[in-house]
Amino acid sequence: xxxxxxxxxxxxxxxxxxxxxxxxxxxxxxxxxxxxxxxxxxxxxxxxxxxxxxxxxxxxxxxxxxxxxxxxxxxxxxxxxxxxxxxxxxxxxxxxxxxxxxxxxxxxxxxxxxxxxxxxxxxxxxxxxxxxxxxxxxxxxxxxxxxxxxxxxxxxxxxxxxxxxxxxxxxxxxxxxxxxxxxxxxxxxxxxxxxxxxxxxxxxxxxxxxxxxxxxxxxxxxxxxxxxxxxxxxxxxxxxxxxxxxxxxxxxxxxxxxxxxxxxxxxxxxxxxxxxxxxxxxxxxxxxxxxxxxxxxxxxxxxxxxxxxxxxxxxxxxxxxxx
Amino acid sequence: xxxxxxxxxxxxxxxxxxxxxxxxxxxxxxxxxxxxxxxxxxxxxxxxxxxxxxxxxxxxxxxxxxxxxxxxxxxxxxxxxxxxxxxxxxxxxxxxxxxxxxxxxxxxxxxxxxxxxxxxxxxxxxxxxxxxxxxxxxxxxxxxxxxxxxxxxxxxxxxxxxxxxxxxxxxxxxxxxxxxxxxxxxxxxxxxxxxxxxxxxxxxxxxxxxxxxxxxxxxxxxxxxxxxxxxxxxxxxxxxxxxxxxxxxxxxxxxxxxxxxxxxxxxxxxxxxxxxxxxxxxxxxxxxxxxxxxxxxxxxxxxxxxxxxxxxxxxxxxxxxxx
Numbered sequence: 001x002x003x004x005x006x007x008x009x010x011x012x013x014x015x016x017x018x019x020x021x022x023x024x025x026x027x028x029x030x031x032x033x034x035x036x037x038x039x040x041x042x043x044x045x046x047x048x049x050x051x052x053x054x055x056x057x058x059x060x061x062x063x064x065x066x067x068x069x070x071x072x073x074x075x076x077x078x079x080x081x082x083x084x085x086x087x088x089x090x091x092x093x094x095x096x097x098x099x100x101x102x103x104x105x106x107x108x109x110x111x112x113x114x115x116x117x118x119x120x121x122x123x124x125x126x127x128x129x130x131x132x133x134x135x136x137x138x139x140x141x142x143x144x145x146x147x148x149x150x151x152x153x154x155x156x157x158x159x160x161x162x163x164x165x166x167x168x169x170x171x172x173x174x175x176x177x178x179x180x181x182x183x184x185x186x187x188x189x190x191x192x193x194x195x196x197x198x199x200x201x202x203x204x205x206x207x208x209x210x211x212x213x214x215x216x217x218x219x220x221x222x223x224x225x226x227x228x229x230x231x232x233x234x235x236x237x238x239x240x241x242x243x244x245x246x247x248x249x250x251x252x253x254x255x256x257x258x259x260x261x262x263x264x265x266x267x268x269x270x271x272x273x274x275x276x277x278x279x280x281x282x283x284x285x286x287x288x289x290x291x292x293x294x295x296x297x298x299x300x301x302x303x304x305x306x307x308x309x310x311x312x313x314x315x316x317x318x319x320x321x322x323x
Numbered sequence: 324x325x326x327x328x329x330x331x332x333x334x335x336x337x338x339x340x341x342x343x344x345x346x347x348x349x350x351x352x353x354x355x356x357x358x359x360x361x362x363x364x365x366x367x368x369x370x371x372x373x374x375x376x377x378x379x380x381x382x383x384x385x386x387x388x389x390x391x392x393x394x395x396x397x398x399x400x401x402x403x404x405x406x407x408x409x410x411x412x413x414x415x416x417x418x419x420x421x422x423x424x425x426x427x428x429x430x431x432x433x434x435x436x437x438x439x440x441x442x443x444x445x446x447x448x449x450x451x452x453x454x455x456x457x458x459x460x461x462x463x464x465x466x467x468x469x470x471x472x473x474x475x476x477x478x479x480x481x482x483x484x485x486x487x488x489x490x491x492x493x494x495x496x497x498x499x500x501x502x503x504x505x506x507x508x509x510x511x512x513x514x515x516x517x518x519x520x521x522x523x524x525x526x527x528x529x530x531x532x533x534x535x536x537x538x539x540x541x542x543x544x545x546x547x548x549x550x551x552x553x554x555x556x557x558x559x560x561x562x563x564x565x566x567x568x569x570x571x572x573x574x575x576x577x578x579x580x581x582x583x584x585x586x587x588x589x590x591x592x593x594x595x596x597x598x599x600x601x602x603x604x605x606x607x608x609x610x611x612x613x614x615x616x617x618x619x620x621x622x623x624x625x626x627x628x629x630x631x632x633x634x635x636x637x638x639x640x641x642x643x644x645x646x
Contacts, residue, residue, distance in 0.1 A: 113467050113490075117443040121453075124440045129605045130453045133597040135589035140608045144436050162489050167436075266458035274456040282452045285463045294468075 018076065019308050020046045023053035025070050026060050032083065033059040035297040043304035055079040055307055057300050064089035079313070081303055083296050085155070091322050100317035101303060105155045106295045111206075111234050111286035112159035118258035118280060119143055119202045122230040127256065127280050141201075141228075144168055149200035151193070151216070152207030152235065153181045160204070172196045176212075194224045202230045209236035217241065222248035228255045234286045237263030242273070249276045260286050341399065342631050343369045346376035348393050349383050354612070355406060356382040358620040366627035378402040378630055380623055387412035402636070404626060406619055408478070409559065411532055414645050423640035428478030429622045434529075434557050434609035435482035441581035441603060442466055442525045445553040450579065450603050464524070464551075467491055472523035474516070474539070475530030475558065476504045483527070495519045499535075517547045525553045531646040532559035540564065545571035551578045557609045560586030565596070572599045583609050 022045035024037045036057045040047060050056055051073050058067065061084040071077060082090055082102040094100060121127065124140045145168045150157045153175035161171055161183035173184040174196045180187040188196040190212070197203050203225060207213050217231065217240040225231070231254060233240060242263050248254055256278035264271075265284065273279050303313050317323065345368035347359045359380045363370060373379055374396050381390065384407040394400060405413060405425040417423060444450065447463045468491045473480045476498035484494055484506040496507040497519045503510040511519040513535075520526050526548060530536050540554065540563040548554070554577055556563055565586050571577055579601035587594075588607065596602050610618075626636050640646065 109467050110465055113443070113465060114447060116439075117447045117449070120436070120440040120443060121449055124437060124605065124608065126440070126444055126449055126603070126605070127453055130444070130450055130603055132604070134592050136606045138606050138608050138611050140611050140614070142433055142436060142614055144432055165489050166485050269457050280449070280453055281455070282447065282449070283459045283461050285447065285461050288461055288463055291463065291465055 019054045019310075020044065021048035021053045021076070022046065022055045022057065022304055022307075023048055023050040023074075023077075024057045024059055025050055026058075026063050026066055028063050028066075029060045031293060032296070035293050036083075036300050039297040039300040040304050043301045044308055045304045050074045050077065053077060055081065055304070057081045057304075058083060061089070064093070067093050079307060081300060082317075087317060087323065094317065094319045094322065096319045099313065100319060101313050101315040102317050102323075103296055103299060104315040104317075104323075105158075106299045106315070107287045107292055108155035108159040109163070109295070110288075110291045111156045112163050114260060114282070114286040115156070115160055115204050115206070115232055115234050116143070116163060118232045118234070118260065118282070119148075119204070119230060121280055122202070122232075122256045122258050127277060143202075146170075146201040147172070147199055148202055148204065149174065149196050150204045150206055151190075151213075151239075152205070153184075153187070154206065154208070156206040156234070157181065158183070160206070172200065193221075197221070197225050197229075200226065200229055202232055205231070205233040205235045205239050207235050207239065209238050214238050215241045217245065219244040219247065222253050225254050227253060230255050231257040232259075233257070234260045237261040237265045246272055246276070249278050256280065258282075260284055342377045342633075343367065344371035344376045344399075345369065345378050345380065345627055345630075346371055346373040346397075347380045347382055348373055349381075349386050349389055351386050351389075352383045354616060355619070358616050359406075359623050362620040362623035363627050366624045367631055368627045373397045373400065376400060378404065378627070380404045380627075381406055384412070387416070390416050402630060404623060405640075409531065410640060410646065411559075417640065417642045417645070419642045422636065423642060424626060424636045424638040425640050425646075426619055426622060427638035427640075427646075428481070429618045429638070430610035430615050431478035431482040432486075433611075433614045433618075434479045435486050437583060437605070437609040438479070438483055438527050438529070438555055438557050439466070439486060441555045441557070441583065441605070442471075442527070442553060444603055445525070445555070445579045445581050450600060466525075469493075469524040470495070470522050471525055471527065472497065472519050473527045473529050474513075474536075474562075475528070476507075476510070477529065477531070479529040479557070480504065481506070483529070495523065516544075520544070520548050520552075523549065523552055525555055528554070528556040528558045528562050530558055530562060532561050533645060537561050538564045540568065542567040542570065545576050548577050550576060553578050554580040555582075556580070557583045560584040560588045569595055569599070572601050579603065581605075583607055 022040045027033050036059050054076050079099040085103045085107055087102045123143055129136050148169045149172040151174045153173050170185045172186040173181045174188050174193050176190055178189045258280040260282045261284055306313055345363045350356050359382050377399050402422040408426040410425045446466055452459050471492045472495040474497045476496050493508045495509040496504045497511050497516050499513050501512045581603040583605045584607055629636055
């Protein structure tokens with residue numbers, strides 16, 4: 001390709017065709033590569049090598065080290081779509097002269113779905129029914145109309161609020177600031193967390209693990225919860241002091257715990273949590289790779305269509321802030 | 324009371340007073356009796372013995388055998404409210420000269436919630452995770468975006484459609500007629516049921532048990548389902564040919580079954596269904612007495628108020644059809 005040709009593609013006359021040329025790389029995760037490539041084609045894009053593309057769909061979240069080489073000779077490259085919501089691996093690559101998007105919000109829905117799965121499992125006594133080999137007692141309570149308290153106000157919480165919209169729940173969100181989260185019935189700052197959990201039927205942990213949140217669910221936190229409430233953790237195991245939770249579950253301080261994440265994780269064989277009847281454990285499957293692939297492919301499809309149509313992209317990265 | 328008095332109450336002049344006289348019987352389930360009695364009073368009704376009542380709120384779903392005796396001497400009785408949605412126990416009592424209502428739609432929300440509980444339990448592999456004592460394989464799929472086929476177009480299906488509204492599911496409803504159900508993406512007549520289950524990720528049974536529906540889920544039905552689909556039954560055990568389901572689950576014809584109702588019910592100790600790893604059984608708790616009592620009391624309150632005001636009752640039974 002000559003310089004003249006390249007310059008011509010940059011004129012406004014040719015720009016629509018130019019923007020259609022989309023690269024997908026690398027090929028190290030074939031399933032993600034294939035799904036993204038199909039999404040590009042479905043959206044009206046034309047697959048192109050990086051050197052001739054206006055945009056690059058990066059198809060391997062683990063291959064950040066290969067990124068600089070891949071974009072070294074890409075004069076027309078204006079937009080990069082990263083595959084995951086967390087982009088800490090790419091923090092050093094964020095060239096502010098380009099447009100960056102990531103998987104922000106893409107994976108929140110499956111995790112919110114899993115919050116509902118775990119809450120219903122506890123409320124509907126599946127921890128009793130599933131192991132039973134004899135007709136169990138007829139017990140259970142409803143998530144419909146329940147008081148739900150969520151620690152954390154990110155994409156997962158936003159998804160949960162959206163999914164529960166017709167369920168007539170009362171949702172309290174605990175976050176660092178006092179800024180009300182849209183859709184929440186009540187927003188409580190973290191300093192006042194005990195007031196937010198006192199009347200909760202379920203307390204959901206959906207916060208990032210930071211120095212501030214590590215071990216926040218300790219003996220005192222668990223004592224502040226209702227004795228018929230469930231604790232659901234889909235965030236990080238380190239938010240909970242495991243030994244304190246073990247004591248609370250054994251003593252009946254709370255009704256039960258449903259954990260998609262544990263500390264330590266994976267939970268080792270023989271750990272006491274495996275044997276508590278009121279503890280449900282799932283193996284960090286809020287969002288599995290199989291669930292995520294069609295979701296990121298759908299995001300690629302939407303964004304490529306928007307790119308071609310000169311519309312705003314979804315999941316824009318704030319290059320200054322790094323997320 | 325003299326015959327003259329009784330005749331006078333039937334004249335149009337006295338009818339409003341007459342209609343206020345409401346009986347609640349039997350007393351064999353005190354909690355239901357008390358809740359219904361309070362609801363009658365709250366709605367402006369006047370508690371009366373059956374012999375002097377214009378309407379009877381039947382307060383024990385199990386006591387169908389006592390029904391003929393209770394209404395044997397009830398010359399003014401025009402309307403009977405039955406407590407449950409399923410009325411097969413009363414099929415022989417349905418005197419077409421009277422108005423019959425049942426709990427249709429009353430229990431719909433909790434049962435629809437339980438459909439979602441059971442579907443998520445299967446999709447999210449809780450049948451594997453809950454009994455595990457070692458970190459399980461990371462498996463699962465989403466209800467979000469799934470193809471949901473529901474057999475039956477009653478109140479439970481309407482509730483399910485409402486609760487799943489933000490979940491981006493594609494809902495196919497199978498019913499006797501071709502009349503589209505509001506909110507369903509597709510409505511298919513029962514004669515064409517196989518076309519409705521072929522691409523379903525979950526097939527939900529929410530239909531009344533009638534001569535037409537008894538045993539509809541047989542070997543051929545199960546063969547027509549996807550081999551990765553779940554069957555969820557919250558209606559009546561008799562809709563399913565249990566032996567055919569056992570074979571299908573053992574052979575992997577479908578991914579699994581989650582049953583809130585069984586045939587026989589309660590499922591006896593030692594029954595083979597207890598021991599299939601891909602079968603989840605809950606003990607008919609779609610709606611428990613604790614969940615249902617305030618709901619049926621609310622229906623009685625609404626219907627008695629409508630009865631007194633000469634408005635149409637909710638949950639009318641089609642005596643010909645038997646539901």
